[in-house]
Amino acid sequence: MPIEIERKFLVADDSYKAMATSHSRIAQGYLCSEHGRTVRVRLRDGRAYLTIKGPSAPGGLSRYEFEKEITPDEGLSLLRLCEPGVVEKFRWLVPCGNHVFEVDEFLGDNDGLVVAEVELRAADEPYARPAFLGREVTGEERFYNSHLRRRPYKEWTADEKAP
Numbered sequence: 001m002p003i004e005i006e007r008k009f010l011v012a013d014d015s016y017k018a019m020a021t022s023h024s025r026i027a028q029g030y031l032c033s034e035h036g037r038t039v040r041v042r043l044r045d046g047r048a049y050l051t052i053k054g055p056s057a058p059g060g061l062s063r064y065e066f067e068k069e070i071t072p073d074e075g076l077s078l079l080r081l082c083e084p085g086v087v088e089k090f091r092w093l094v095p096c097g098n099h100v101f102e103v104d105e106f107l108g109d110n111d112g113l114v115v116a117e118v119e120l121r122a123a124d125e126p127y128a129r130p131a132f133l134g135r136e137v138t139g140e141e142r143f144y145n146s147h148l149r150r151r152p153y154k155e156w157t158a159d160e161k162a163p
Contacts (some may be wrong), residue, residue, distance in 0.1 A: 004053070004065035005123055008143060010134035010163055011114040016103045019130070020092040026104075029082030033146035035065075040146070041078040044091075048075020060139020061123050085109070085149040097128030109152035112161075115143055134163055 017023075028042040036055030042048065047069060054064030070078075079086070087110065092103040099118050106113040115137070118127055137143045142151070142160070153161070 002065055003062050005062040005120045005125075006117050006128075006138075007061065007120065007136060008138045009116045009136050010139075011103060011129050011132055012134035012163070014114075016092055016094045016101070016116070016130070016132045019094045019096070019132075020103070021095060023090050023092040026091050027079070027086055027088050028145065029079045030146055030149055031082055031088045032079065033083060033123075033149065038058075038146045041075055041082060043072070043079065044077050046072060048072045048078075049095070050078065053143050055138065083149065085152070087145050087149050094130065096130045099127050101130060101133075103132075106148070106153065109154050110148050113148070113153040113155070 001141050025042045026042060028040055031041065033038040033039075038051075038053045040051045040053070041050075042051065048071060049067055050070050051065065051067040053066075056063045056069045074135065075090045086108075088107040089110070090105040090107070094101040094116075096104055099120075103114065103116045106115075115135060120127065141147050142156075
């Protein structure tokens, strides 16, 4: 069973951009986003993906993930069937030590939010921590993309946005 193990952090500054090896624009929608289970359609760099994620384990560090590439036409068709609220972002790939951090700079209704994730092979796997990382938000559901679709960053209170 494919399990995704990742840690998520707020980003403290934009120094990640100078460290990035690439970036791309992503648009994603959700066919289903209830009870911690999601079915997502993602368009990225002229390609499309269908992803199914199970509920997170306690603490939010891991969850089941299945992803399959689909044709761009299928992706566009499925995106039209999604729940209201497409999540758009730039994703920057930033190598650091033995890992690559994915830094998501959100757009539209989530503009101003920047989050970094690192995928691990084990929950206790050590990783180098780049200087741009801020507070860890692993397991905080409001930072899940599916939640940002329902309640975007622009609707958060000042206390919720505080680092």
